[in-house]
Amino acid sequence: MKTILLIGSRNKADFVLYLSHVISNLDKKVLIVDSTDDQIYRHGYTHLSKEEHLFDFQDIDILCGAKNWLQVEELLRTNNETTTNYDVVLVDMDSVEAVTREWPTFDNRFYIGDEERLNQVRDVDLLHRLFDETENREMTRVQFEGRYKLANSYFDNLMNNRTKWVSLSYSIEQDDFEAALRTQMQHELAIPFKKLSKQYREVLTDLVSGLFEMHIHDIQNAVKPSFFRFPSKRKKEHPQLADNNI
Secondary structure (H helix, E strand, O other): OEEEEEEOOOOOHHHHHHHHHHHHOOOOOEEEEEEOOOOHHHHHHOOOOOOOOEEEEOOEEEEEOOOOHHHHHHHHHOOOOOHHHOOEEEEEEOOHHHHOOOOOOOOEEEEEEEOOHHHHHHHHHHHHHHHHHHOOOEEEEEEEOOOOOOOOOHHHHHOOOOOEEOOOOEEEOOOOOHHHHHHHHHHHOOOOHHHOOHHHHHHHHHHHHHHHOOOHHHHHHHHOOOOOOOOOOHHHHOHHHHHHHO
16 A cells, blocks of 8 residues: 655645546555545535545545544444555645644655745645654655746745755646636536646656656556446445435
């Protein structure tokens, strides 16, 4: 099982779902843990009631309500699941409170940022606290660009160059359709991956290529629509969730 932390104040649920979509098309079972303060996934991307916690979103499981790793295991058990049944577990955090809870040592860590000053100021405190908790400063950076271009060194200066980026930063150019696709995904509960810009898709496939040491063309072929690809039968594993997708 590979564990991945995605951290940052920016609302990144759509990015995490797009990334999970690419991974799941490699025949890997994916779990997203919503550790955001506002439970963004529960309220924006599921039909869960207050008593429910696990939701099947287009063959990607979303777990809501877990505040730490122990609760992740406890809530999965109530749904006849366990973390060891998943190939990849992604945890989305956006607060200092989430960082200070008990989590495993993550195999990979991504900082998802943008050029909003409010988010950047919050992320300085967030990342400093993360480094205080783990003493590991290595991280991959994914930057959503805006119309106002900042110098690449701007955020590093805010962080006093404390972060050790493990590779070149990935930049996602502004896409006029990004917000519309996010809304579509929330209401239709389907991932409009093929409608993303070519550059956005390339960043996602490049990230997954690095995660699994696969050739990028193999990943691109895996997410390419095919008339010969039949719908997954994984939903049968969670019959109690079937009504949530209606």
